[in-house]
Amino acid sequence: MLMNREQIMEVIPHRDPFLLIDEVEEMEEGKSITAIKHVSEKEYYFAGHFPQEKVMPGVLIIEALAQAGAVAILSMPEHRGKIAYFGGIKEARFRQKVVPGDTLRLHVELDRLRSSSGKGEATAYLGDKVACKCEITFAIG
Numbered sequence: 001m002l003m004n005r006e007q008i009m010e011v012i013p014h015r016d017p018f019l020l021i022d023e024v025e026e027m028e029e030g031k032s033i034t035a036i037k038h039v040s041e042k043e044y045y046f047a048g049h050f051p052q053e054k055v056m057p058g059v060l061i062i063e064a065l066a067q068a069g070a071v072a073i074l075s076m077p078e079h080r081g082k083i084a085y086f087g088g089i090k091e092a093r094f095r096q097k098v099v100p101g102d103t104l105r106l107h108v109e110l111d112r113l114r115s116s117s118g119k120g121e122a123t124a125y126l127g128d129k130v131a132c133k134c135e136i137t138f139a140i141g
Helices: 005-009 058-074
Strands: 023-028 032-038 084-094 103-113 117-126 129-140
Touching: 005 023, 023 058, 032 058, 058 084, 058 103, 058 117, 058 129
Parallel strands: none
Antiparallel strands: 023 032, 032 103, 084 129, 103 117, 117 129
């Protein structure tokens, strides 16, 4: 593990219950990141999102991917202390249900990073299967 939750919270401003990444496995600042989200039965959203069949909301999978990308961007010396805002989502596709007990591997490849914005290809995996794939853009402020 490269970073734990406490170290992640030193980089991005998210806190419980909205911090959606638990650890960082690999990172090349400003280029790529692989983070982990352990999906617990106790997640707040399971109480109301299909309580008869608990499924992690797709929008929160994308948010977890964005938080991972934000860690990769905001770990760069020139962006420390800033916030990476969501700028857009394109081509989001969901391929697997994410349920309690699952471990999401969140991978973001940043393919365009400028001083005030960035773009990346984001993929969430369950094992070796793609759960979600999208393109995300960031505004850095």
